[in-house]
């Protein structure tokens with residue numbers, strides 16, 4: 001090949017790449033329905049009254065701690081149960097609501113809708129919390145005191161705002177005479193923090209034993225309304241978890257030889273294990289960017305970014321390695337691109353002058369959906385590369401596949417629209433839940449599983465999960481209640497509203513109307529996208545005349561000149 005031919009080929013390749021890059025950059029724009037913003041002045045806005053605030057604080061003061069599987073504060077769970085019972089009298093006395101206590105502490109509410117042809121949906125949350133080291137907190141973790149408009153308490157964002165928010169919304173709706181069309185379930189597990197095997201699993205079994213085969217969608221705790229977490233985006237980003245990382249907890253064990261510390265061996269069990277753990281920390285797993293839900297997330301968000309970032313994020317096939325490096329720099333973004341590794345426990349030795357007879361460490365991996373448990377085990381074994389370290393699986397779960405997040409996916413769009421009604425300046429996108437939830441116990445009921453917590457977060461707040469100073473602002477708790485209100489109201493519809501092309505014109509006007517000049521009788525609705533779609537000749541004539549009048553009427557300067565027929569002029 002001559003030099004000239006080489007140059008032409010290179011220019012052709014670069015031009016082709018440029019075209020692909022630009023086409024992707026400007027065509028990846030997600031669905032945006034026109035939603036009616038929820039305003040504090042709305043007649044159905046649920047205001048955070050003193051009473052509502054007090055019962056939330058009371059729920060937070062009850063320390064429903066889970067310690068390990070089967071080990072949780074049973075008395076406190078019962079106390080929380082009676083607090084819910086007292087706080088929501090309408091919910092607990094409504095003929096539309098049936099409550100079952102499952103496995104002694106978990107709660108399953110069945111809310112009966114009038115239209116049995118609609119598939120029910122499921123809202124879930126958990127009653128338990130993780131322990132808290134009180135001395136490290138600014139305010140005591142189980143007092144629920146308020147400072148600078150924030151309520152500080154263990155469970156404030158994980159996840160008693162969900163429990164109380166859902167019940168406040170339902171109490172309000174029922175007290176206003178709400179009678180749902182679509183049935184729904186509310187499941188509150190009591191041991192989510194220790195994998196939900198006693199609570200959520202039992203709720204799921206109860207639903208199965210009732211013959212429930214399918215739910216339309218499931219909404220559980222999950223990602224949040226994030227401010228400043230995603231490089232390049234200033235506005236809040238509400239991420240809806242469509243997938244969930246798996247986990248793998250490995251036990252590393254080294255058998256040593258006890259003896260007198262005055263005559264040490266070259267290496268002790270603790271020393272051998274420390275080296276293994278150190279190698280694990282020094283060798284993070286590779287980035288999987290582009291192979292899981294994070295790809296969809298970045299492609300959804302690209303159009304919100306400045307041009308350079310937009311080009312990069314729309315074309316991960318080309319710029320993946322740069323983005324991987326960038327995302328690796330901070331724990332929250334690092335968590336979404338790879339399987340992460342945390343050494344969470346290390347035990348060895350019994351006395352200062354005794355050589356340890358053994359040592360144990362636990363490694364907790366959160367697994368990216370593109371990787372298998374076996375791959376991670378093999379990786380660790382190769383990195384440790386020391387047969388004296390025995391590796392065994394303590395617990396595991398494979399990652400959950402991505403739930404649908406398309407333009408016509410009912411559950412996803414209901415959640416996305418409800419979010420945008422509350423956080424009107426937020427953009428929504430599918431994401432990957434980096435922690436684990438109770439959703440694993442419900443996966444047989446639907447592939448439409450979504451994980452979203454109505455929690456507003458700023459950088460640094462992620463450390464409050466299971467950490468110190470967990471808190472929620474009063475305003476955010478009010479938003480959480482109203483978010484669940486809208487979920488219940490929106491999900492009660494049969495079909496997605498705004499399922500038309502109008503969303504593509506939303507930027508031009510807020511005056512968007514949807515009407516078909518079609519005469520319908522009961523039963524005709526099945527003809528839409530069904531069989532025997534038809535229109536009468538007369539109706540078609542009416543349709544023509546309807547559009548004639550739309551055009552002539554809209555041609556007026558203002559409403560006063562509207563007339564019925566031209567012969568009336």
Ligand SMILES: CCCCCCCC/C=C\CCCCCCCC(=O)N[C@@H](CC(N)=O)C(=O)O
Pocket residue numbers: 158192193194195222223224229230332333336434435436437462465
């Ligand atoms: C670019 C986007 C970055 C994403 C940033 C995420 C910021 C933080 C948002 C949500 C964090 C969610 C993590 C909390 C998990 C809460 C649930 C939980 O704790 N589950 C337990 C359950 C268990 N024992 O299996 C868990 O350990 O995961």
